[in-house]
Ligand SMILES: Nc1nc2c(ncn2[C@@H]2O[C@H](COP(=O)(O)OP(=O)(O)OP(=O)(O)O)[C@@H](O)[C@H]2O)c(=O)[nH]1
């Protein structure tokens with residue numbers, strides 16, 4: 644995860660804004676541009692905020708900082724939990740009537756779509772998500788949370804409850820000046836195709852996820868895992 648020693652913020656531009664009705668309610672959709680992305684990365688510098696309710700000046704605003712995952716969100720891939728997490732975040736924001744989803748165009752933990760699919764190819768040959776990135780000579784996690792912090796600052800959010808299982812995401816946002824009051828777990832169901840990925844995130848990337856053995860045992864016994 645990229646966190647510079649000195650925080651220099653490129654200009655945040657607001658490109659467009661409109662109300663968008665969704666299956667989980669009416670959100671304001673704001674498109675931001677933050678800095679530039681090298682064309683060869685395949686990543687877009689245009690990030691999205693979905694905002695519900697009045698968040699300006701508010702504390703403890705529920706926020707999901709979500710990274711793009713084309714495979715699950717568009718095509719229904721079962722290899723990860725991203726789509727479920729996004730849907731759960733929108734549903735909880737709608738339930739509370741207030742909150743923000745920041746959708747960052749950092750596909751594949753920031754390595755871009757084609758590299759992610761190369762990593763999937765290696766995973767189909769038995770490597771886990773971390774080793775697949777390393778075999779490609781890429782960092783485990785190449786995301787930058789400066790755009791998210793700048794977007795929250797623009798929205799005037801005073802402090803947030805962050806929906807994530809990733810402690811490094813909390814740390815990175817704090818380093819960019821976001822007041823993260825609490826971490827709210829973002830646990831969604833597993834399936835046989837996502838279990839390996841979730842277990843690698845738990846064991847190798849420090850995510851606060853229930854242990855897979857315990858979850859499987861609990862579900863076999865008909866008990867809720869968490
Ligand atoms: N490089 C790579 N990226 C992946 C893989 N599976 C999913 N992703 C990407 O991972 C990103 C989501 O990161 P995760 O590590 O799953 O979760 P997180 O955002 O760190 O943590 P949460 O906030 O708890 O969701 C999205 O950009 C996905 O496209 C994979 O096997 N390899």
Ligand SMILES: [Zn+2]
Pocket residue numbers: 712715723724725726
């Ligand atoms: Zn995903």
